[in-house]
Amino acid sequence: MILQPLPGDAEVVRGLAAHLRARAQQMADLAGLLARLREASTVWESPAGVVFATRLAGLPPSLDLVVDRYAVAAAALIELAEVLGREQPIIQACVYEESQAQRQILLLEDELARLAAGGLGRGDPLYEVLLADQRREVARAQEARARHTAAWARFTEADTRCADRLAAAARDRLQDGLAYRSVRGAAQLADGVAALGALGTLHPGFKAAGVVGAGAGGVSDAVMLLAYDEGSWGDLAADVAFAATTGTGSALKAGSALTGQFSRAERIRAGVAAATRAKVDEVRGPLRITPFARPGAHAPSLPAIATGGSFTARGLLTKGVNAARSGLDRALLDDWRLAVRNGKDAKVHFVTGEALLRGSWLTQSVVNRLGPSPHPPVSSSSCARSPDHSAAPVVRVLPAR
Amino acid sequence: MAVIRVDASVVRELALALADVGAELAATGDVEPARWALGGGATGAALNEVLGNWRHERFLLVDALLDLAEAAAQAGTAYVLTESVLTRSWAGGVTG
Numbered sequence: 001m002i003l004q005p006l007p008g009d010a011e012v013v014r015g016l017a018a019h020l021r022a023r024a025q026q027m028a029d030l031a032g033l034l035a036r037l038r039e040a041s042t043v044w045e046s047p048a049g050v051v052f053a054t055r056l057a058g059l060p061p062s063l064d065l066v067v068d069r070y071a072v073a074a075a076a077l078i079e080l081a082e083v084l085g086r087e088q089p090i091i092q093a094c095v096y097e098e099s100q101a102q103r104q105i106l107l108l109e110d111e112l113a114r115l116a117a118g119g120l121g122r123g124d125p126l127y128e129v130l131l132a133d134q135r136r137e138v139a140r141a142q143e144a145r146a147r148h149t150a151a152w153a154r155f156t157e158a159d160t161r162c163a164d165r166l167a168a169a170a171r172d173r174l175q176d177g178l179a180y181r182s183v184r185g186a187a188q189l190a191d192g193v194a195a196l197g198a199l200g201t202l203h204p205g206f207k208a209a210g211v212v213g214a215g216a217g218g219v220s221d222a223v224m225l226l227a228y229d230e231g232s233w234g235d236l237a238a239d240v241a242f243a244a245t246t247g248t249g250s251a252l253k254a255g256s257a258l259t260g261q262f263s264r265a266e267r268i269r270a271g272v273a274a275a276t277r278a279k280v281d282e283v284r285g286p287l288r289i290t291p292f293a294r295p296g297a298h299a300p301s302l303p304a305i306a307t308g309g310s311f312t313a314r315g316l317l318t319k320g321v322n323a324a325r326s327g328l329d330r331a332l333l334d335d336w337r338l339a340v341r342n343g344k345d346a347k348v349h350f351v352t353g354e355a356l357l358r359g360s361w362l363t364q365s366v367v368n369r370l371g372p373s374p375h376p377p378v379s380s381s382s383c384a385r386s387p388d389h390s391a392a393p394v395v396r397v398l399p400a401r
Numbered sequence: 402m403a404v405i406r407v408d409a410s411v412v413r414e415l416a417l418a419l420a421d422v423g424a425e426l427a428a429t430g431d432v433e434p435a436r437w438a439l440g441g442g443a444t445g446a447a448l449n450e451v452l453g454n455w456r457h458e459r460f461l462l463v464d465a466l467l468d469l470a471e472a473a474a475q476a477g478t479a480y481v482l483t484e485s486v487l488t489r490s491w492a493g494g495v496t497g
Contacts, residue, residue: 006440006441007437007440007441008437008438008439008440008441009437009438012435012438013438013439016435016438023425026418026421026422026425027422029418030418030419030422033415033418051472052469052472052473055465055468055469055472056469056472058465059462059465059466059469060458060461060462060465062455062458062461062462063462066426066455066459066462069451069452069455072451073448073451073452076444077439077444077448080439080440080444084439084440088440155440155442156442159439159440159442159443159444160442160443162443162444162447163442163443163444163446163447164447166444166447166448166450166451167447167450167451169451170447170450170451170454174454174455174458175454175455175458176454176455176456176457176458
């Protein structure tokens, strides 16, 4: 029997632990800052500060729990990496040693058989030497197996300890509710559309979601999107549109009936990933502030504001307000460009799909872009901005002469 | 009640920190790709659980953090504009 090598890479585990520890520290710093801002003695004297304070009060108290989880996971993984790094070479050496011994045992077995066939046996000096050699190799193999077993047990103990610590950390208030986990579990199982009947009893929209999902990227995406606003309406709309152009038009029709059950507010809450990208860009864009002082002036240092276009106070102030909408616009444009590649019919279906899934106000923005040019004009501030912000012109606010 | 002054750079850093953490959390997935490196024992599944059994809570948190980042971005922009106007007036230029 060949001994089993121990898989894994201690360096990768250490890297994972370091990543988690760094993220824990980053989030702990942020949580500390937010806690200080929450203190009653802190007041921001501006309307924007009031808005911020209001939203801050609505922040779920889960950041501290996330910090704890990451910190515990990092510590547990570091300990595991230590043991893995120590025991894996021992186990590897045992695997080699045992395989070598087994090979020698077989060779000696053949040789002894050959001598026996020639009439030699116990008591013959050559036969006895080979027999002793074989016993030595058997002992060598046994010792390798014993060391392998011991090292494996030490790793298993560390692995169990690590898993227990992680499991304990996972049992906190952060854990998703049973209902969510059940729906998600069922939704994932339903990717073969087999469990649609059961899902339909949970929520009236799920059965229709299954039809959309069947023509698109899977039932689980559609279900999670409907039930918990997770995922991207943009992706689903494009998938539905393409499914419609390839003969499964019922998916589009089902999408129409389905989206009627949900409010516009629910529909415009676009996918987490797309919204995240858009918002991060929006936050980064207008706030690229670098110190600037006018030569010779005795005025305090002035900020320089880098923007992607011309500087106007109104434009800057409305950027944040429009972030979510322009993010949607951008996601829409990406999907639109995909649809354009699929020909005229795809354009029509795409717009129809958008109308069904997003609501009329967004559809209008698509319709406005239906022109002779294969590339729709880009009007939102986020779309107009160069992806490379460092290349954007810098507009400096100078003191008036 | 004490009143503290928060300048533009602080608010800007806050907005970026919020956005960074939000983006980081949004990008957190399961650990399947790294699971092989953990030794093939029980740790892989347990790590997946500790990093993944709060998916819904994570999305809510990301949403809230990005809302806050947006609010901080607006606040930062307002501060920049206010400081600019004030500084212009100090420099003897625009007075309003």
